[in-house]
Amino acid sequence: MVCDANRPRASAPLDSAMWGLLLALATFAPAVDLGLGTPGASGLGLAPPATTKAPVSTLAPSSNPAQQPSGKNNGTSEQHVRIRFVKKKKVIIKKRKKLTRPRPLVTTGPPVITTPAGALHLPEEKEPGCPPLGLESLRVSDSQLEASSSQSFGLGPHRGRLNIQSGLEDGDLYDGAWCAEPQDAEPWLQVDARRPTRFSGIITQGRNSVWRYDWVTSYKVQFSNDSRTWWGSRNRSSGMDAVFPANSDPETPVLNLLPEPQVARFIRLLPQTWLQGGDSCLRAEILACPVSDPNDLFPKAPALGSSDPLDFRHHNYKAMRKLMKQVNEQCPNVTRIYSIGKSHQGLKLYVMEMSDHPGQHELGEPEVRYVAGMHGNEALGRELLLLLMQYLCREFLRGDPRVTRLLTETRIHLLPSMNPDGYETAFRRGSELVGWAEGRWNQQGIDLNHNFADLNTPLWEAEDDGLVPDTVPNHHLPLPTYYTLPNATVAPETRAVIEWMERIPFVLSANLHGGELVVSYPFDMTRTPWAARELTPTPDDAVFRWLSTVYAGTNRAMQDPDRRPCHSQDFSLHGNIINGADWHTVPGSMNDFSYLHTNCFEVTVELSCDKFPHENELPQEWENNKDALLTYLEQVRVGIAGVVRDKDTELGIADAVISVDGINHDVTTAWDGDYWRLLTPGDYMVTASAEGYHSVTRSCRVTFEEGPVPCNFHLTKTPKQRLRELLASGAKVPPDLRRRLERLRGQKN
Numbered sequence: 084m085v086c087d088a089n090r091p092r093a094s095a096p097l098d099s100a101m102w103g104l105l106l107a108l109a110t111f112a113p114a115v116d117l118g119l120g121t122p123g124a125s126g127l128g129l130a131p132p133a134t135t136k137a138p139v140s141t142l143a144p145s146s147n148p149a150q151q152p153s154g155k156n157n158g159t160s161e162q163h164v165r166i167r168f169v170k171k172k173k174v175i176i177k178k179r180k181k182l183t184r185p186r187p188l189v190t191t192g193p194p195v196i197t198t199p200a201g202a203l204h205l206p207e208e209k210e211p212g213c214p215p216l217g218l219e220s221l222r223v224s225d226s227q228l229e230a231s232s233s234q235s236f237g238l239g240p241h242r243g244r245l246n247i248q249s250g251l252e253d254g255d256l257y258d259g260a261w262c263a264e265p266q267d268a269e270p271w272l273q274v275d276a277r278r279p280t281r282f283s284g285i286i287t288q289g290r291n292s293v294w295r296y297d298w299v300t301s302y303k304v305q306f307s308n309d310s311r312t313w314w315g316s317r318n319r320s321s322g323m324d325a326v327f328p329a330n331s332d333p334e335t336p337v338l339n340l341l342p343e344p345q346v347a348r349f350i351r352l353l354p355q356t357w358l359q360g361g362d363s364c365l366r367a368e369i370l371a372c373p374v375s376d377p378n379d380l381f382p383k384a385p386a387l388g389s390s391d392p393l394d395f396r397h398h399n400y401k402a403m404r405k406l407m408k409q410v411n412e413q414c415p416n417v418t419r420i421y422s423i424g425k426s427h428q429g430l431k432l433y434v435m436e437m438s439d440h441p442g443q444h445e446l447g448e449p450e451v452r453y454v455a456g457m458h459g460n461e462a463l464g465r466e467l468l469l470l471l472m473q474y475l476c477r478e479f480l481r482g483d484p485r486v487t488r489l490l491t492e493t494r495i496h497l498l499p500s501m502n503p504d505g506y507e508t509a510f511r512r513g514s515e516l517v518g519w520a521e522g523r524w525n526q527q528g529i530d531l532n533h534n535f536a537d538l539n540t541p542l543w544e545a546e547d548d549g550l551v552p553d554t555v556p557n558h559h560l561p562l563p564t565y566y567t568l569p570n571a572t573v574a575p576e577t578r579a580v581i582e583w584m585e586r587i588p589f590v591l592s593a594n595l596h597g598g599e600l601v602v603s604y605p606f607d608m609t610r611t612p613w614a615a616r617e618l619t620p621t622p623d624d625a626v627f628r629w630l631s632t633v634y635a636g637t638n639r640a641m642q643d644p645d646r647r648p649c650h651s652q653d654f655s656l657h658g659n660i661i662n663g664a665d666w667h668t669v670p671g672s673m674n675d676f677s678y679l680h681t682n683c684f685e686v687t688v689e690l691s692c693d694k695f696p697h698e699n700e701l702p703q704e705w706e707n708n709k710d711a712l713l714t715y716l717e718q719v720r721v722g723i724a725g726v727v728r729d730k731d732t733e734l735g736i737a738d739a740v741i742s743v744d745g746i747n748h749d750v751t752t753a754w755d756g757d758y759w760r761l762l763t764p765g766d767y768m769v770t771a772s773a774e775g776y777h778s779v780t781r782s783c784r785v786t787f788e789e790g791p792v793p794c795n796f797h798l799t800k801t802p803k804q805r806l807r808e809l810l811a812s813g814a815k816v817p818p819d820l821r822r823r824l825e826r827l828r829g830q831k832n
């Protein structure tokens with residue numbers, strides 16, 4: 084997602100205690116082992132832990148009164164008693180806390196993670212960490228969330244999801260947290276897991292807002308099987324209700340593992356203290372493992388599987404390199420790994436090339452690419468490309484006709500990680516604790532999707548002066564001088580991608596992002612300077628809308644009619660596609676640069692609400708995107724293609740210009756004279772022109788049948804060009820040519 088760059092950001096360094104537990108959590112994180120050599124993982128990682136737990140029916144609320152906060156076992160009465168109780172508490176807190184502004188990250192409490200204090204050994208750490216219940220991924224539906232009160236609909240319990248983003252206007256409908264009413268003395272947020280569940284931890288965040296700071300600084304946790312009788316999470320040493328230290332800024336997610344995991348159906352978070360002057364606002368994720376239900380008493384959780392035996396894990400740099408190597412070894416005839424350069428930290432930008440003749444451009448075979456991870460924390464695209472390369476290799480070996488055709492008719496380049504430095508930062512935090520922004524930028528703090536040369540401005544200025552296309556071409560705009568200077572702020576990752584774009588005649592691309600569910604197409608930058616958003620179509624709007632619709636229309640998550648919006652905009656109202664500039668302006672985007680500097684048409688795919696989904700979501704995300712990823716690449720067949728040749732020699736002409744009547748954007752031929760012009764179905768007048776040749780115009784019809792439609796050209800050299808070539812070769816000028824030249828000269832005079 085691109086719109087969060089200007090949001091207020093905060094980051095708190097993890098203390099060492101948290102790191103220890105994070106590492107433990109990472110080690111035991113469930114992994115899906117489906118045959119590609121995931122060591123040590125068992126099944127979905129969701130099996131109940133080895134420690135025997137009491138069955139659900141015996142987990143009735145404890146009779147120990149110390150476990151039950153006063154008035155909590157009956158949600159209907161005793162309102163004023165509670166108010167008095169809490170008011171007293173609040174006074175104490177006001178004395179203790181002198182927090183005014185959020186900048187200094189004051190941690191008055193114990194370390195961020197609550198461990199069983201005084202425990203001699205930590206048997207819990209041997210249990211695998213439970214995955215998220217799905218508040219962030221939206222697997223938990225709005226109706227499963229409930230609260231004691233809320234300030235407005237936009238701050239309702241359904242907004243209490245980790246990483247949810249407010250609208251830029253902070254409108255009532257979409258605000259960035261659940262917030263209790265200020266007069267609510269004992270606020271709570273409740274999640275109904277809908278079946279007995281082993282709750283093991285809670286992650287909280289403050290409120291995402293342009294205008295306000297609100298976060299909860301401590302909370303208690305309660306459980307219930309019927310939402311009427313509740314029992315609390317207790318400290319094992321003291322036997323008292325555990326008070327969990329929570330947030331100290333709006334954004335950093337804070338994890339608390341429960342002293343003892345509890346099996347229940349409902350869980351409540353009860354904020355105890357919050358930022359002075361603020362409200363009780365939070366965003367949360369619940370860590371929970373399913374428990375066995377041998378008698379099928381409860382509705383089954385929806386399956387999260389895929390039938391493809393692929394490596395569904397998050398891969399850091401080393402693991403990614405290893406996996407790519409494995410794919411290369413399995414499919415040596417159709418794969419090749421190469422690097423296009425290095426990140427600021429020196430990590431290589433690896434590309435997997437997949438084609439029947441890897442390493443060479445074949446005449447008439449279009450080049451396509453996917454780029455993922457330009458925002459390092461948007462991790463799903465990276466894994467989808469790693470899954471795609473495994474899938475293409477495997478299906479090619481199995482003789483799948485669709486994949487075989489794709490690999491023999493196109494040359495596919497997959498760059499899973501354009502910003503590996505940012506990814507490593509996000510990966511180290513982990514999928515649930517990385518927050519919304521950390522790892523987005525490269526090591527130098529550059530947002531790579533704002534770092535490409537702005538070619539829109541020079542093009543539009545020339546257009547305003549009436550110079551396009553006669554004086555200034557409408558394609559292949561050169562890099563501006565300032566951009567090529569040695570001290571220009573251009574990230575090494577950006578430079579590497581630009582050189583890659585210039586080296587290979589790409590026709591079609593998508594770059595994969597996360598944090599929303601929508602496909603956005605160029606232009607990404609508004610034509611009116613400083614406009615925050617404005618519809619800014621390219622001359623190829625029809626093609627871009629086609630391409631975007633193909634991806635959005637074959638992506639299962641986008642097609643789900645029941646899906647709720649990720650954050651603050653409901654893109655499903657417009658087919659899940661949007662013009663980039665009409666969403667929010669992005670100068671220097673990769674899409675705009677691709678279109679104006681090369682032949683390549685590129686769109687942005689925002690793959691999921693969750694930027695860094697837990698790895699148990701990967702099989703489902705693969706299923707959501709598999710068909711879309713394949714179908715999108717096949718769109719390189721939509722339009723016309725052919726070779727522009729010299730009529731006499733039959734040799735291909737490089738850099739010939741292909742213009743289509745009515746579309747003020749040309750493409751050019753590759754070295755051997757081959758070209759691809761993406762076009763939606765219709766009749767077109769197409770002109771091929773090249774320096775030293777007479778231009779040729781012909782009509783070409785694009786139908787809904789599978790293409791591309793062949794549209795070849797034979798160009799004749801101009802007499803001037805022939806003369807030039809003859810003179811250059813030292814030959815005599817033949818008499819007929821001399822006569823024609825004299826005639827031409829006479830006409831001019």
Ligand SMILES: [Zn+2]
Pocket residue numbers: 084085458461596597
């Ligand atoms: Zn992004």
